[in-house]
Amino acid sequence: MKLKRMNHILKYSESVLSRQCRIVLSLLTFIMLFSFSSWADESASDTGDNGTQEGDCKDQESKEPPRRALPAPFASPPFPSGEYQGYPLVGVPADDTVYPLMKAVYNTCYGDAIKKTGIKAYGWVNVSGNVSNCRDTNLPDSYWIVPNHVELDQAVLRVERQLDSVQTSHIDIGFRSTILYGTDYRFMTAGGWTSNQLLKRDQLYGYDFTEQYIDVYIPWVAQGMIVRTGRWIACPDIETQFAPDNYMGSHSILFTFDTYTQTGVMLTIMLNKYWTIQACIHSGTDMAPWYKGAVATGMFGVRWVSKDNKDSIYLVLNSINSAKFRHFKFYGQPAGHDNFNYLVGTWQHTFTPEFITKTEGYFMWQRDAVVGGTPIISPVRPYGGGGGIGANIPGTTWTYGVVNYTMYAFSKKGFVTFRNEVWRDVDGERSGFAGTYTSNAIGMTYNYTPIFQIRPEIGYYRNWNRGAFDNGHKRGMVLFGVDTTLRF
Numbered sequence: 001m002k003l004k005r006m007n008h009i010l011k012y013s014e015s016v017l018s019r020q021c022r023i024v025l026s027l028l029t030f031i032m033l034f035s036f037s038s039w040a041d042e043s044a045s046d047t048g049d050n051g052t053q054e055g056d057c058k059d060q061e062s063k064e065p066p067r068r069a070l071p072a073p074f075a076s077p078p079f080p081s082g083e084y085q086g087y088p089l090v091g092v093p094a095d096d097t098v099y100p101l102m103k104a105v106y107n108t109c110y111g112d113a114i115k116k117t118g119i120k121a122y123g124w125v126n127v128s129g130n131v132s133n134c135r136d137t138n139l140p141d142s143y144w145i146v147p148n149h150v151e152l153d154q155a156v157l158r159v160e161r162q163l164d165s166v167q168t169s170h171i172d173i174g175f176r177s178t179i180l181y182g183t184d185y186r187f188m189t190a191g192g193w194t195s196n197q198l199l200k201r202d203q204l205y206g207y208d209f210t211e212q213y214i215d216v217y218i219p220w221v222a223q224g225m226i227v228r229t230g231r232w233i234a235c236p237d238i239e240t241q242f243a244p245d246n247y248m249g250s251h252s253i254l255f256t257f258d259t260y261t262q263t264g265v266m267l268t269i270m271l272n273k274y275w276t277i278q279a280c281i282h283s284g285t286d287m288a289p290w291y292k293g294a295v296a297t298g299m300f301g302v303r304w305v306s307k308d309n310k311d312s313i314y315l316v317l318n319s320i321n322s323a324k325f326r327h328f329k330f331y332g333q334p335a336g337h338d339n340f341n342y343l344v345g346t347w348q349h350t351f352t353p354e355f356i357t358k359t360e361g362y363f364m365w366q367r368d369a370v371v372g373g374t375p376i377i378s379p380v381r382p383y384g385g386g387g388g389i390g391a392n393i394p395g396t397t398w399t400y401g402v403v404n405y406t407m408y409a410f411s412k413k414g415f416v417t418f419r420n421e422v423w424r425d426v427d428g429e430r431s432g433f434a435g436t437y438t439s440n441a442i443g444m445t446y447n448y449t450p451i452f453q454i455r456p457e458i459g460y461y462r463n464w465n466r467g468a469f470d471n472g473h474k475r476g477m478v479l480f481g482v483d484t485t486l487r488f
Contacts, residue, residue, distance in 0.1 A: 263288050
């Protein structure tokens with residue numbers, strides 16, 4: 001009887017999720033058709049005598065706009081960004097890229113007025129497919145958790161006004177609102193931010209209000225200060241939550257169990273072209289201030305760039321508080337939330353604008369933690385998660401590791417990436433399976449156009465002490481995958 005009831009619940013959940021997918025995809029289809037129809041109409045008029053499209057998303061031959069920071073050290077495109085790690089950056093010009101949706105808006109009767117406000121709306125759809133030797137789940141790697149499947153990873157809509165932090169004459173105000181739908185929502189989820197989808201029900205698909213913040217730029221503090229208030233992507237990592245900003249479609253294990261978002265108030269102060277400092281108070285790793293487990297948490301960071309612009313170090317004490325796991329009841333069940341503290345740093349080196357390397361490491365600690373970290377109180381799902389809170393880990397436990405990304409651009413449209421890491425979860429507080437992990441992967445990114453990208457890759461992942469992949473049934477995993485991103 002219990003099995004029949006469970007099957008009924010799962011079938012109902014799948015039907016609800018499929019309806020959600022249809023609604024989201026229908027909305028995105030309408031937006032993209034509206035965007036691309038206008039973009040296509042403009043293409044003919046924007047095509048020069050040489051047969052190239054001059055009105056594309058960005059004039060790649062145009063000179064870089066004025067900036068007070070050091071020059072961008074490497075080429076973008078093809079790389080996702082031309083800047084060293086740092087977030088937000090003072091003295092760097094706002095991105096002037098115009099994607100199809102805004103081109104369509106600018107062509108309306110209100111286009112000029114909207115353009116003057118500096119407000120933009122854009123987004124992307126990211127879909128992936130993978131083949132692995134796992135049956136039920138590719139966890140603890142991310143984001144492609146369902147093996148041998150094609151999934152909608154991210155459907156994202158963003159509205160923002162970027163700051164002008166190059167000028168020094170007046171205060172400027174900006175904002176960003178980013179909403180995501182897809183399987184990747186589970187990695188962005190923060191307690192209190194629509195988190196019942198994951199922490200109570202463990203849905204495969206869900207939505208997340210990943211970025212919701214206001215920026216205020218004050219030019220008269222040192223060389224400029226940005227005050228950020230709201231929810232933002234955690235700062236120090238090479239990898240980030242959003243598909244177009246990454247060097248590969250999959251992620252390192254080190255990143256999978258890192259902080260994803262923080263909610264609070266953060267100050268970023270540019271002392272000069274070479275040094276930037278940060279300080280913040282937030283409500284804990286992946287927790288909203290109104291969440292039951294929230295706790296006042298500090299963050300301090302420093303960013304340095306060498307005078308020859310060949311090296312950069314970004315060091316952040318990303319969470320500092322009691323480091324004690326937050327135990328509480330959730331819908332009448334024993335639950336809680338991770339509250340680890342950690343120090344994270346990234347060193348980056350530019351050999352040439354086309355050949356770069358980035359190395360990140362962190363050291364994480366937590367007291368009275370539980371195996372598997374923040375619990376999901378739903379029934380166990382084959383793709384991962386569920387089953388309630390794990391066993392207690394008395395005292396202090398540690399998690400640490402290092403990952404290297406090395407990239408080479410073979411053209412203005414594409415590059416190859418080599419990713420290698422070593423990561424140790426001493427007692428299983430983060431992954432649920434204690435041991436030393438390694439992963440080695442190679443991938444390629446190719447931007448066919450400024451709005452369409454494809455990324456194939458292959459990698460080998462292993463826990464050298466016990467079975468950890470495919471719900472603990474395999475020590476090692478071979479993963480081949482491809483993802484595509486279409487911007488609008």
